[in-house]
Amino acid sequence: xxxxxxxxxxxxxxxxxxxxxxxxxxxxxxxxxxxxxxxxxxxxxxxxxxxxxxxxxxxxxxxxxxxxxxxxxxxxxxxxxxxxxxxxxxxxxxxxxxxxxxxxxxxxxxxxxxxxxxxxxxxxxxxxxxxxxxxxxxxxxxxxxxxxxxxxxxxxxxxxxxxxxxxxxxxxxxxxxxxxxxxxxxxxxxxxxxxxxxxxxxxxxxxxxxxxxxxxxxxxxxxxxxxxxxxxxxxxxxxxxxxxxxxx
Amino acid sequence: xxxxxxxxxxxxxxxxxxxxxxxxxxxxxxxxxxxxxxxxxxxxxxxxxxxxxxxxxxxxxxxxxxxxxxxxxxxxxxxxxxxxxxxxxxxxxxxxxxxxxxxxxxxxxxxxxxxxxxxxxxxxxxxxxxxxxxxxxxxxxxxxxxxxxxxxxxxxxxxxxxxxxxxxxxxxxxxxxxxxxxxxxxxxxxxxxxxxxxxxxxxxxxxxxxxxxxxxxxxxxxxxxxxxxxxxxxxxxxxxxxxxxxxxxxxxxxxxxxxxxxxxxxxxxxxxxxxxxxxxxxxxxxxxxxxxxxxxxxxxxxxxxxxxxxxxxxxxxxxxxxxxxxxxxxxxxxxxxxxxxxxxxxxxxxxxxxxxxxxxxxxxxxxxxxxxxxxxxxxxxxxxxxxxxxxxxxxxxxxxxxxxxxxxxxxxxxxxxxxxxxxxxxx
Numbered sequence: 001x002x003x004x005x006x007x008x009x010x011x012x013x014x015x016x017x018x019x020x021x022x023x024x025x026x027x028x029x030x031x032x033x034x035x036x037x038x039x040x041x042x043x044x045x046x047x048x049x050x051x052x053x054x055x056x057x058x059x060x061x062x063x064x065x066x067x068x069x070x071x072x073x074x075x076x077x078x079x080x081x082x083x084x085x086x087x088x089x090x091x092x093x094x095x096x097x098x099x100x101x102x103x104x105x106x107x108x109x110x111x112x113x114x115x116x117x118x119x120x121x122x123x124x125x126x127x128x129x130x131x132x133x134x135x136x137x138x139x140x141x142x143x144x145x146x147x148x149x150x151x152x153x154x155x156x157x158x159x160x161x162x163x164x165x166x167x168x169x170x171x172x173x174x175x176x177x178x179x180x181x182x183x184x185x186x187x188x189x190x191x192x193x194x195x196x197x198x199x200x201x202x203x204x205x206x207x208x209x210x211x212x213x214x215x216x217x218x219x220x221x222x223x224x225x226x227x228x229x230x231x232x233x234x235x236x237x238x239x240x241x242x243x244x245x246x247x248x
Numbered sequence: 249x250x251x252x253x254x255x256x257x258x259x260x261x262x263x264x265x266x267x268x269x270x271x272x273x274x275x276x277x278x279x280x281x282x283x284x285x286x287x288x289x290x291x292x293x294x295x296x297x298x299x300x301x302x303x304x305x306x307x308x309x310x311x312x313x314x315x316x317x318x319x320x321x322x323x324x325x326x327x328x329x330x331x332x333x334x335x336x337x338x339x340x341x342x343x344x345x346x347x348x349x350x351x352x353x354x355x356x357x358x359x360x361x362x363x364x365x366x367x368x369x370x371x372x373x374x375x376x377x378x379x380x381x382x383x384x385x386x387x388x389x390x391x392x393x394x395x396x397x398x399x400x401x402x403x404x405x406x407x408x409x410x411x412x413x414x415x416x417x418x419x420x421x422x423x424x425x426x427x428x429x430x431x432x433x434x435x436x437x438x439x440x441x442x443x444x445x446x447x448x449x450x451x452x453x454x455x456x457x458x459x460x461x462x463x464x465x466x467x468x469x470x471x472x473x474x475x476x477x478x479x480x481x482x483x484x485x486x487x488x489x490x491x492x493x494x495x496x497x498x499x500x501x502x503x504x505x506x507x508x509x510x511x512x513x514x515x516x517x518x519x520x521x522x523x524x525x526x527x528x529x530x531x532x533x534x535x536x537x538x539x540x541x542x543x544x545x546x547x548x549x550x551x552x553x554x555x556x557x558x559x560x561x562x563x564x565x566x567x568x569x570x571x572x573x574x575x576x577x578x579x580x581x582x583x584x585x586x587x588x589x590x591x592x593x594x595x596x597x598x599x600x601x602x603x604x605x606x607x608x609x610x611x612x613x614x615x616x617x618x619x620x621x622x623x624x625x626x627x628x629x630x631x632x633x634x635x636x637x638x639x640x641x642x643x644x645x646x647x648x649x650x651x652x653x654x655x656x657x658x659x660x661x662x663x664x665x666x667x668x669x670x671x672x673x674x675x
Contacts, residue, residue, distance in 0.1 A: 056660055073668035097661060109672045111641070114665050116624075116651055116658075 004048035005241025007072065008035050008057025011095030011123060012208060014238040015042040018246060021082065026235055031057075036064050052245035054237050056096075070244050072237045073099050073112050079240030080204050081107030083230045088200035091190065091219075091227075092237065093209035095123040100194045107240070111197040120156035121189040123209045128158050129182045132165045133175050137212075144179035144214040151181040156189055180214070187218035194223065204228050206236035254305045257312065261383035268378045271350060272304060275539055282545050286481055288521050290514065292507030293484055299491050303538070304380050307494060311384045314340055320443045323385035325370065326393055327565040327591055328416055328428075330584050333436050335455035335497070337443040342381050343493025344370060344388070347537030349654035351376035358403045364623040365653040366537065367400050374407050381494075382408060387442055389435070392416050393595045394628055412438055420589055420596055429585045436581075452580045456572040462497045465504035466566045472511045473555045474613045477520020478528070479511040482554020483544045489561050490538045527552040527673045528614055532606045532636060533621035534629050535560035540654055543621055546663050551670045555613040558606045559621075564592055567605075594628035602632065603639050610645055616673045617646040619666070624653050646672055 002024070007014040009031060017025040027042050035057040043051075043065075051067040053059075054075040062069045070078075072092065080087045081103065090101040098121055102111040115121070130140035151173045155161040161182070168178055194203075203225055209215060210233035220227045230236065258268055279300060283289075299307070311321050320339045322329075325346065334341040349365065351372025358371055373379040382388065390401040391414040405411035414431050417424030436447050445451075469488065472479055488504060495503075514520070529552045531543065536559060544554050558564055570587040574580045592602035610618060620636050622629040630651060637647040648669040652658055 056664065059663075071664050071668040071671060073664070074671045108675050109668065112665075112668060112672070114661065114668075 001050070001246060002048040003242045003246030004043075004046070004051045005075070005238040005243070005245055006039055006042065006051060006053050006055075006061060007075065007235075007238035007241060008039060008053065008055035008061055009072075009095050009208075010056060010097075012234070013038045013042060013055075013057075014235050015039075015046075016235055016238040016242045017046055017048050018239070018242040021243070021246075023232075023239070026232070026238075028234065035060060039065075048245075050245040052241040054241040068245065070241055073101055073114070074109055075237040075240035075244065076206055077101050077103045077109050077240065078107040078243050079236035079238070080206060080230070082243060083232070083236060083239065084202060084204045084228055086202040087204040087228065089194070089197075089203045090236075091194060091203065091205045093121070093123065093190065093205065093207040093215075095208065098122055098190060098193060100190075100197055102197045102200065113193050113196050115193065120158065121186040123207070125158050125161070125186065126182075126209065126212065126215075128162055129165060129179075132162045133169070133179060135175065135179070140179050141212050141214045143176040144183045145217070147174075147176035147180035149177055149180070150184050151177045153178070153181045153185040156185065161185075183212075183214045183218050184222075187215060187222045190219060191222040199223070199225065201225060202228050204230060206230065206233045208234045210234065252305065254308070257309060258304075258380060261308075261380050262377060263380060263383060264377040267376050268304075271348070271378050275348075278539055278541070282483060282541050283487065286483065286521070286548075288519075289484060290480055290507060290510050292503070292510045295503040295507075296484070296487055296491055299495055300487070303494065308380045308384055310496070311340060311342070311381075315384070315386070320386040320439075321384055322387050322389060322439070323381055324389040324391070325397070326389075326391045327560050327593075328391050328393070328588055329389045329414065329435070330432060330588060331459050331497075332452065332455040332570060332584060333432065333439055333447065335458055336436075336447045336452040337439045337445040338451075339439060339443060341493075342385065343537075344373075344379065344381055345490075345493075345537045345539075346370040346373065347490075347540035347654065348373075350378065359400060362625050363400070364396055364625040365655075366535070366623060366626075367396050369537075369654065371400070371404065374404070386410060387412055387438070389414055393593060394626070396625070410442075416595070417589075418595055418597060420601075425585050425589050428589055429581060432581060432584055432588075447577065449575060449577055449580065452577065453572050453574075456570045456580070456583070458497050460569045460572065462492065462501045462504075463566045463569055465501045465508070466492065468508045469504055469511070470556060470563060470613070472508055472515060475515040475520070476528070476614065477518070477522055477524045477526065478553045478555055479514040479520055480507075481521045481548055482529070482531070482557075483541060483548055486536060486541065486544055486554070486557060486561070487538075489557060489559075489566070490536070492566070493561075522548075522553045527670050528555045528616050529553065530556045530558065530606070530610050530613060530615035530618045531562075531621055532558035532609075532618055533633070534623045534626055536621070537561060542654070542656065542659065543619070543650065543652070543662070543666075546659065546666050547619065550663060550667045552666075552673070555615055556609050558602070558609050560593070563609060564602075564605070594632045599632065603636055606636060607640065607643070607645075610640070615645075617648065617669060619669070620647060620649045622649070622651050624651050
């Protein structure tokens with residue numbers, strides 16, 4: 001059986017087709033004002049028997065295509081259980097929210113935390129900060145990685161943090177030190193959320209922001225525990241959705 | 249449905265008719281979408297639909313007629329204001345709602361942005377001139393519960409005629425009880441002087457019995473909700489708990505009892521509003537005043553049923569009866585103080601009885617999980633949320649903590665959390 005999962009995120013849409021737990025197709029596209037069209041073009045020309053939708057657009061897709069739904073919390077837990085079987089804490093950092101999930105055997109969700117209506121520490125926050133420093137995302141991550149010391153950023157509101165960064169630039173702070181300061185501030189914010197639930201190893205970070213090696217380095221330091229970032233970290237919830245589709 | 253044109257009445261009350269029409273239009277739409285669209289509602293909800301459709305109409309007319317006949321209308325914001333004392337001077341008690349995001353911009357001319365939605369709402373209602381209950385009240389009682397309310401009343405009292413400020417203790421100690429008692433005596437004097445009536449043993453005993461009967465009807469409703477399948481939705485039960493604060497107490501009691509008769513038949517027939525085995529949620533936390541239905545709506549749209557509310561608009565407010573035994577006013581006042589000092593509001597410290605109550609409600613109504621509901625910037629409940637969560641999770645009862653406000657902008661993230669919580673319960 002070919003089982004498919006689609007994860008309609010705020011910034012990107014992820015699509016995976018699996019056959020007997022092997023990934024036979026994967027794709028990532030930027031989301032737009034019209035998530036259904038983005039989803040349709042990802043799905044087109046790929047045969048599958050069942051589909052499960054996850055991500056904030058799951059109900060929209062489900063209504064349009066008549067598929068099953070699962071929350072991205074459940075999907076990330078299931079996807080992690082297969083990709084990193086020892087994983088017991090999943091930190092999913094996406095475009096507009098962060099989830100910290102404590103899992104049991106087979107990806108059962110034990111506890112979870114999710115940020116309130118606020119973009120602090122999310123992928124979108126990082127994008128805004130990179131833009132405030134006139135850097136591309138790879139430049140932003142690289143510069144932060146090699147900075148000698150951080151400039152402390154105190155604000156976690158995307159709007160206030162942007163003006164804080166702008167005023168620090170006006171005072172002559174080097175961009176690399178600001179970039180590191182921003183990464184550290186976010187690492188502390190995520191760690192604060194993660195520490196509200198039992199932090200059990202192995203800790204797995206997934207979602208688009210898992211590709212940010214500086215953030216992973218800083219988060220590892222703040223938590224004082226090793227972090228695993230699986231291959232295809234951004235696809236984990238889509239993989240989980242596909243596994244759920246296959247289990248029906 | 250609304251045959252009578254109430255605009256002249258609203259104009260007489262000084263309401264802003266345009267803004268008020270907008271409010272009613274929004275309310276009507278939300279009521280249609282959230283309540284009337286629910287499948288398999290009990291017939292007994294017809295009465296409450298009618299009350300809601302006339303909440304700014306016929307009920308206000310009743311208040312105005314009662315005033316013309318010499319009775320006094322007392323508006324209040326809190327459970328600590330004893331309805332018994334108001335009824336004992338033949339007064340009418342109305343709970344002022346404050347559950348809608350309305351007039352926020354005007355409210356923020358008086359209040360910091362970081363004020364809870366409930367306080368902003370009652371400021372918004374008076375500043376936009378859309379609350380007929382405030383306009384039809386002879387006295388508005390504001391009580392010193394949280395800092396937000398206490399300090400905001402300093403401004404609010406200037407906006408309403410005849411404001412009565414009531415102090416409240418913060419500990420369930422003898423000193424606290426003494427303060428509560430002296431404030432109740434002072435409130436009783438104010439009511440006597442407003443109404444020209446004297447509170448007697450007879451009038452107070454009678455009032456106690458009227459309010460107890462209302463509470464007992466609500467207790468009956470609460471017990472029936474322990475059935476699986478649930479015979480009534482959490483939204484409808486919440487609505488009844490909200491109407492508790494507005495309606496004529498005797499008529500309300502009769503209507504709740506009539507509904508309960510029907511629910512008993514439903515239970516006997518195994519007829520519910522959701523299938524048997526549907527995940528069951530207890531909600532605990534901040535009050536949900538009309539028309540704050542966001543969270544229960546999300547929960548019941550996404551695969552669970554709410555079986556109880558540990559809330560001011562719910563069992564925290566209605567659980568205890570006042571003893572009507574006593575042949576002196578002093579004894580009856582002691583009984584009132586006994587009863588009201590057992591309300592587990594988070595402004596009290598310590599307040600561990602509240603967690604015990606959440607725990608006992610969870611067992612009594614067979615809840616599979618608890619959603620702790622706090623309004624943003626409501627420090628007392630946001631703080632207690634951590635203790636509630638820790639205690640219940642240690643007992644293997646899943647807890648979801650939610651901080652939100654009255655806006656609809658966070659519906660989707662809330663839906664994700666609630667759905668994931670229900671997935672967790674189901675697995």
